Amino acid sequence: MMQVMQHHFTPSTVPEHLKIATQEQEFQKIWARREIEFTKYYPALTHVHFQDDIYDANAYVLYSESEEGEIISTGRLVFDGAFGLPADEVIHKEVDKLRQQGLRVAESSKLAIASAKHGIHILPFYFYTYYEIAVQYQIDSVIFIMATQHIQAYRRFVDVNILVDDIGYSYGTQKTFALLECRILETAATIAKRMGGK
8 A cells, every 4th residue: 555645734725626635546546647648748758657656655646626526637746755856856966956055845746637728727726735835844945847838827826936947858758848946935925916816
């Protein structure tokens, strides 16, 4: 049986819009959704084993469902731990620079949304929830890797800084991927403004 992180906090946007995965059957459905979405868009991940992701054991894994109970979006906030963060596998030196500054770092990763229509509605709630979790756990910096073409869209919800504009890995696509950072204290005003309008 997989190990699940003990959650001691329920953000205000959960479970109204998102749910926190804690059961094996939830993770099975989440892994299936990840495989569908990631292999669709990232050819290099076609042969990746999506079951029993080691980082899920040290993360808040969130998801939303359709009325029929189908998982239609999922994402997670991973805490730094014994296995490090997912970004360490691609760009370890840059992640380590943050640690060397004495920052508590977490990573947003494995965001998979079944449709663009659903994404427009649900994406802000992932950011707001990550923010609340980060504040509760005294996280200083949340990092994430994304295609550069999506950066401006994400800036509608949070303040992000580009740490590395090209990580040197494209996941089998023709896109450029960047390493971004959100400093929790610096984005507080933006989050408050956006949440007030949600």
